[in-house]
Amino acid sequence: MSSALLGVYRPLGEPIVGGQGSRLLMGDGREVLDFVSGIAVNALGYGDAGVAAAIEAVVASGVLHTSNLYRTRPAELLAEELVRLSFADRVFFCNSGAESNEAAFKFARRWARTRGGPCKHEIVALRGSFHGRLFGSLAATDRPAYREPFEPLAPGFHFVAPGDLGGLMDLVSQERTAALIAEPVQGEGGVRPLQPAELQLLREVADQAGAALIFDEVQCGLGRTSHLFAYQEAGVVPDILTLAKPLAGGLPMGAVLLKEEIAATLRPGDHGTTFGGGPLVSAVARVVLERISDPGFLAEVRRKGARVQEVLAPLVGQYGIREIRGRGLLWGIELEGAAASVVTRAFEAGLLITTAGERVLRLLPPLTITETDLEAGLEILREVLSWS
Ligand SMILES: *Cc1c(COP(=O)(O)O)cnc(C)c1O
Numbered sequence: 001m002s003s004a005l006l007g008v009y010r011p012l013g014e015p016i017v018g019g020q021g022s023r024l025l026m027g028d029g030r031e032v033l034d035f036v037s038g039i040a041v042n043a044l045g046y047g048d049a050g051v052a053a054a055i056e057a058v059v060a061s062g063v064l065h066t067s068n069l070y071r072t073r074p075a076e077l078l079a080e081e082l083v084r085l086s087f088a089d090r091v092f093f094c095n096s097g098a099e100s101n102e103a104a105f106k107f108a109r110r111w112a113r114t115r116g117g118p119c120k121h122e123i124v125a126l127r128g129s130f131h132g133r134l135f136g137s138l139a140a141t142d143r144p145a146y147r148e149p150f151e152p153l154a155p156g157f158h159f160v161a162p163g164d165l166g167g168l169m170d171l172v173s174q175e176r177t178a179a180l181i182a183e184p185v186q187g188e189g190g191v192r193p194l195q196p197a198e199l200q201l202l203r204e205v206a207d208q209a210g211a212a213l214i215f216d217e218v219q220c221g222l223g224r225t226s227h228l229f230a231y232q233e234a235g236v237v238p239d240i241l242t243l244a245k246p247l248a249g250g251l252p253m254g255a256v257l258l259k260e261e262i263a264a265t266l267r268p269g270d271h272g273t274t275f276g277g278g279p280l281v282s283a284v285a286r287v288v289l290e291r292i293s294d295p296g297f298l299a300e301v302r303r304k305g306a307r308v309q310e311v312l313a314p315l316v317g318q319y320g321i322r323e324i325r326g327r328g329l330l331w332g333i334e335l336e337g338a339a340a341s342v343v344t345r346a347f348e349a350g351l352l353i354t355t356a357g358e359r360v361l362r363l364l365p366p367l368t369i370t371e372t373d374l375e376a377g378l379e380i381l382r383e384v385l386s387w388s
Contacts, residue, residue: 019046043246045366074282088257093277097218097244098132100254108212112178130188179212184230187219191332199236223292226302226328253281333361351380
């Protein structure tokens with residue numbers, strides 16, 4: 001890695017110089033299969049013609065950015081589509097997952113204070129959560145190693161285990177709680193799908209306390225689980241939903257979807273961002289959303305996900321594999337030992353995979369992956385696992 005870059009990452013191998021579909025070309029001429037998708041971002045893979053055409057059209061217009069002092073049509077049309085396809089009435093655009101959660105916390109606090117007074121500001125998050133690396137989103141993230149060097153974080157955040165009714169009863173109250181936040185499938189925390197009953201419990205507790213329920217679908221939303229939104233599978237509807245990773249086809253974009261009751265408490269000037277919802281990212285996101293929301297596309301993701309499960313399930317109990325967990329094209333393989341060494345071996349064998357914590361391998365292929373590439377990647381994975 002260039003010594004000019006801050007050493008907060010440990011990138012693998014040579015620079016990447018090209019890509020097509022689910023394959024990437026490395027600087028040393030090696031081709032690798034990609035089961036990471038830039039961490040759940042490249043849902044449509046590499047070299048997508050629709051994404052390229054959208055980018056070219058915006059470039060041809062000459063206007064890449066205007067700020068939110070002026071109107072642009074791509075953001076308005078994208079927001080209307082997101083509203084049409086979800087529970088939400090309003091959308092706020094920003095530039096990343098962490099930013100979308102920070103905004104969600106601000107919106108929830110604004111609304112909660114309006115109805116419950118100045119003490120109603122606390123946010124309850126779950127054990128195993130990951131919501132981002134900024135001071136608010138990190139305060140909601142249950143990872144000591146990410147938190148401790150940077151404390152004090154934003155105050156007013158508490159943690160409870162998923163499904164812990166007693167813990168929820170102790171922590172959540174009408175007077176103090178503004179919001180509960182959960183990932184329907186915990187991603188960074190080890191690919192742990194929450195049970196529908198656990199999500200339903202959060203909904204009921206939030207309702208009883210007059211608190212907002214926030215679902216963070218930055219990783220598990222937008223088709224990754226084979227449903228457009230993960231909450232749709234469980235049938236538990238949040239008040240606020242955050243999105244980011246795959247939204248703009250590899251360009252940085254986040255979104256907060258919210259119900260009118262909460263939206264109605266926000267006024268011009270309450271929140272903002274210079275770049276959010278610009279015409280370039282919004283135009284690309286419209287292409288991504290149109291493709292991913294197609295029921296036929298989602299059915300294909302479901303079929304491919306079932307194939308991943310079919311290949312992985314028989315391996316449990318062998319090769320130091322403890323458990324497999326997942327939905328759609330988001331899978332975790334929990335190992336007895338460290339996952340990082342398997343990632344390195346897979347890379348050397350021509351397959352990109354990543355981890356989710358110390359002992360969990362994480363698979364997130366592009367949602368558009370072909371059957372041939374899926375089989376080829378699973379074959380490499382099986383071989384690499386058999387060496388351990
Ligand atoms: C990646 C992730 C985030 C943070 O997104 P950034 O764009 O890296 O800020 C937040 N929540 C979840 C569930 C994520 O997976």
